[in-house]
Amino acid sequence: ICCTVRGDLIRILGNLMKRRNKFDYILIETTGLADPGPVAQTFYMDAEMQERLKLDGVVTLVDARHIWERLTDSEEAQEQIAFADMILLNKIDLVTPEELAQLEARIRQMNAAAKIYRTQDAVVNLDHILNVGGFDLERALEVDPKFMELEYPFEWAGVYELAAGVHELVLQPGPDDPAMDVALAALAGSDETAILAGLPDAEMIFAKREMALWVESKPIAPDNTLYRLPLSDSDEMRFAIKIEKPGLYGLFTEHHPSEFDLVLRNGAGAVALAGEREFKPPHEHDDEVTSVGITMPGDLELEKLNKWLSKLLREQGPDIYRMKGVLSIADMPERFIFQGVHMLFNGRPDRPWGKQPRHNSLIFIGRNLDRNALNESFRACLV
Helix, strand or coil: CCCCCHHHHHHHHHHHHCCHHHCCCCCCCCCCCCCHHHHHHHHHHCHHHHHHCCCCCCEEEEECCCHHHHHCCCHHHHHHHHCCCEEEEECHHHCCHHHHHHHHHHHHHHCCCCEEEECCCCCCCHHHCCCCCCCCHHHHHHHCCCCCCCECCCCEEEEEEECCEEEEEEECCCCCCCEEEEEEEECCCCHHHHHHHHHHHHHHHHCCHHHCEECCCCCECCCCCCEEEECCCCCCEEEEEEECCCEEEEEEECCCHHHCCCEEEECCEECCEEEEEECECCCCCCCCEEEEEEEEECCECHHHHHHHHHHHHHHHHHHEEEEEEEECECCCCEEEEEEEECCEEEEEEEEECCCCCCEEEEEEEEECCCHHHHHHHHHCCEC
């Protein structure tokens, strides 16, 4: 999971707990780019989760061969090490003893409290990482004094009493952002209590960022849609809001309205705020670092695949942090599992496909990844 989908995590854990007698332990794997803070926070800020579940610990897997490149330019890498209770220093076979000692000393400077285990192929005694006695909340607060403040994918919410009809959202030129996401939701209650009641729904709307609707001719409406406003650095911007039923509505904005002198107007002028609330700015990933997933049916021609991978690693290897997946290679009855980091790549046959439909599923994490180019060049490897 990603660190920004706490609403999804709470829902999934709630569903799992309905089948509590079927399992002993829950293991959560975050994406390689995630800040573990918001995920850990879930178990302290949600009353039901706190009552039913205990966070056992945070385990961070460190690539001993490549981590130096990330320690200086990746906030995510620093956060993952800082929040860890246990650190697996992996791929020790790919570095010298001197390099390993230097790296371990550097990691201990960043997190002196974590237990460090040296591993190869991530093989570790499970007793070292399961049932370890609990996440250290006090140390988490030392790392991030705002740890107990909930983090949402929006910075501000305002409550407005709106009549039925068309209203207008007016923004002035602000920071150099190409767009801003907003959501409008019907609320029950008044003032700040209405905002608090509407937070779960708003968070779920913002979780669907890949489905955001660019606002052009369609007006903004309270319809569980995330709207993306195109921003200008020189001209005033106006966006229509359509209300079918009069009532109390919450406007949730990705950025603080003061950055754009945001005003909501009707025919009589500016609509007064009935209440507002600011939120802890959300964790942001490096905009250049993205993930690209490819899922494609069919068999791959081995020679084409090898040439494609060689060219890809030669030209883009430094920008590819991770790649892994399952491939269907022609004339091979088994699934082929592969993974790579930068210029390094390895793979091996896995279990037979059997009755499962043959397909290819892989993911890349890195900088400057061209989604369309990766999809099309991979498609060219099919038989």
